[in-house]
Amino acid sequence: MSPSTHRVQLLRAPPPGPAVGPATLALARTLQLSRTEAGLLLGAAPCVLPRGLAPDAAAGLLRALQAAGAEARVLEAPASAGRCSDHAALEDDGSCEGCGARTCALCTLVRGARRCAACERRRSRARHFKALRVAVLLGVLCVAAGWAFSVQRGRDARTAWVRPLRVAVVLVGEDTRGSRALADSAPELEDWFARELRRYRPEGLERPVQLQVFGPVVAGTPLPWPAEDGGWLARLRYARALDAALAPVNAAVGLTPRGYDARLYAVVEPGGAGSFAEGIGAAGGELGLVRVRVDGADATLALTALAHELLHCLGAxxxxxxxxxxxxxxxxxxxxxxxxxxxxxxxxxxxxxxxxxxxxxxxxxxxxxxxxxxxxxxxxxxxx
Ligand SMILES: [Zn+2]
Ligand SMILES: [Zn+2]
Ligand SMILES: [Zn+2]
Incomplete structure (x- = not known):
């Protein structure tokens, strides 16, 4: 076998026509490439074809290329010993930018960069994974946004004042005179909301707030009260503790939270002289909690606390x-x-x-x- 001392320099690609096929085939055979790869090299003119050839092989390829109308010539140049890691027949043309493996001119042509086949596969896997991750994140985001939107729409609907708000008032405590006084005066609070709304909307709803009283029921465990100065984590923990404590209370009185625009829990403290009320409510939320003592038949302070917490729920x-x-x-x-x-x-x-x-x-x-x-x-x- 004669030594590979020559190469073919392609100066201009052959013009399109029926002769291109045989020229591509000749190139593929001589350089041991697929026809597609040979076609790519032909299109890359001007270039030196990346394989050292024996003089007669170089001359044969030159004839085939010229027959197709390409401009080319044979150069005398010693073949390099280095080979591409992917294209065993082609000469080393530099290291892969990713891993340093040997690449050839065809590698660069096919991948648009000096990159070996293994690195190209890793890259496309990473791209697919990234696309998948983005798709999953987008999906999660859409679900969360949809949920937030529907919750917000539900809450906004409460302050459109085109229908009465359904509010559950759950009395928590012993069946005392105080509990009964509070339950009996619930209609007074409904009247109060109607009267106050009409000061601002004379044509407004006749009964903007409908209270439904549940209980009294004795809570198995005392309802938790929030810490004085809690950060958001403390508030989150508190909300979970409160939810957990309220679930058995709801079950005991047969209350389904979904059926109400807001729920107010009134812990009615036993006996003693004097009334008091304090409460917590989430701004824009659905839950209010008040602790009250009702002395005698007058539940004014307790009713005011319930109104206060309900208005907190509505954004006040x-x-x-x-x-x-x-x-x-x-x-x-x-x-x-x-x-x-x-x-x-x-x-x-x-x-x-x-x-x-x-x-x-x-x-x-x-x-x-x-x-x-x-x-x-x-x-x-x-x-x-
Ligand atoms: Zn290669
Ligand atoms: Zn590589
Ligand atoms: Zn307040």
Whole structure:
């Protein structure tokens, strides 16, 4: 076998025509390539074909190329000993950019970069995996967004005020006089919501809030109360603990949370003199929790606390200062009137007498929704 001392330099590819086929075939045979690979090399002109040939083989290939109309010539050049790691017949033309393996001119042509077959496979696997990961993430995102959207739409619908809100009030505690007094005065709170809504929407719903009272029921374990200064993690833990504690309460009274726009749980404390109420509610949420003591038949403070927590659920914010007194002017039921005021703003819970002082309301007549709260729950569009 004569030594591979020559190569063919392709100066111009053959023009399209019937003679290209035989030229491609000759190139494929001589360089031991597939026809597709030979076609690629032909198209890459001008180039030196990447294989050293014996002089007669080089001359034969030159004739076949020229017959097809290509411009080419034979160069005398010693063959390199290095071979491509993928194309055993072709000469080494540099290292793979990924792993350093030997690549040839055809590798670069096929892959658009100096890259070996193994690296090309890894790359396309990584691309597929990335596409899959993106698709999965997008899917998860869509589901989450859809869920959030439907929850939000449900919550927004509550403040459209085109249908009565269904609110469950669950009395938690012994069957005491206090529990009964609170249950008996629920219609009073419905009337209060109707009256207050009509101050802002004279044509508004006749009964914007429908309360359904459950219980009293004794909770197996005391309902948890949130820590004073909790971060978001503490709040999350608290929400889970509260959910877990409320599930048996719901089951005991036959309450299905889904059936209600909001749920208010009133822990009615036993006996003793004097009434009190405190509560927590998630802004924009579905859950309010109040702890109350009802002294005698007057449930004003407990009802005010329930209204306060329900309005929190509907988006209203607190309007009292660190001392528990009305912030001025947003904590005023009637900001157009001077102090002392006649009524307590429901998100304050105190009738302001002077800056930084007030008294508890004596009846729901003395409790009112101020213009800022009205705007927060979409009773009015007017900026106060
Ligand atoms: Zn190669
Ligand atoms: Zn490689
Ligand atoms: Zn509050």
């Amino acid at each position: 914010t607190d309007k009292y200062d660190a001392g528990g007194h009305a912030r001025l002017p947003e904590g005023l039921a009637e900001p157009e009137r001077a102090l002392p005021q006649r009524r307590a703003e429901v998100m304050v819970g105190e009738v302001p007498l002077a800056a930084g002082s007030g008294r508890l309301p004596e009846s729901l007549e003395e409790v009112s929704v101020g213009p800022v709260t009205a705007r927060e729950v979409h009773w009015s569009d007017v900026a106060p």
